[in-house]
Amino acid sequence: MHAICRGSGVSLSRQTGRTRAGCGAVLALEYIFVSSNIQESHVSKSFVQITQDVSQGLAAMRKEVPEAMKGFNDLAKAAMAGGAIDPLHKELIALAIGIASRCDACIGFHIKALIRLGMTREQLMETLGICTYMGGGPTLMYAAEAVRAYDELLPRLKPESA
Numbered sequence: 001m002h003a004i005c006r007g008s009g010v011s012l013s014r015q016t017g018r019t020r021a022g023c024g025a026v027l028a029l030e031y032i033f034v035s036s037n038i039q040e041s042h043v044s045k046s047f048v049q050i051t052q053d054v055s056q057g058l059a060a061m062r063k064e065v066p067e068a069m070k071g072f073n074d075l076a077k078a079a080m081a082g083g084a085i086d087p088l089h090k091e092l093i094a095l096a097i098g099i100a101s102r103c104d105a106c107i108g109f110h111i112k113a114l115i116r117l118g119m120t121r122e123q124l125m126e127t128l129g130i131c132t133y134m135g136g137g138p139t140l141m142y143a144a145e146a147v148r149a150y151d152e153l154l155p156r157l158k159p160e161s162a
Helices: 025-039 047-064 066-080 087-100 104-116 121-156
Strands: 002-005 010-013
Touching: 047 066, 047 104, 047 121, 066 087, 087 104, 087 121, 104 121
Parallel strands: none
Antiparallel strands: 002 010
16 A cells, blocks of 8 residues: 655655655654554543453463463563552552553553552542653543543452442
8 A cells, every 4th residue: 555745746655664766754654553543442441341352362372372371471560569669569569560661461450450459549640640741642641641541441340448
């Protein structure tokens, strides 16, 4: 598939991302960004659905590569175990990294864990403020998605202490 850069008569190959006759990088990036957003729209994603879909894939991986998954699970348990940093704050850190990494499934799973641990909306918002401060505009977009995940998942989950 090729696109024509406006007003230049220059084409851009979607397969290679290369241009012919020196089409500007900004226009090339604009084309790639717009076309990928059309195909992979994030407007209607449900964090319930995202976490269910990923869980199915993880279940298949546990069957087909059990040792690798056991290793990952052991690492996760060790990293999240109690210590100088309590589990709630460890999950907030994990959420922040998921946001910075632009990982929708990470956001969904860590929001679920944080709700179960009793995270308040205020704790979420302060964490998102730090994420945005450190990551700028792109991180802000995923911070907003974390708010949406919280609002979607909170009514479905109960904190462990409840």
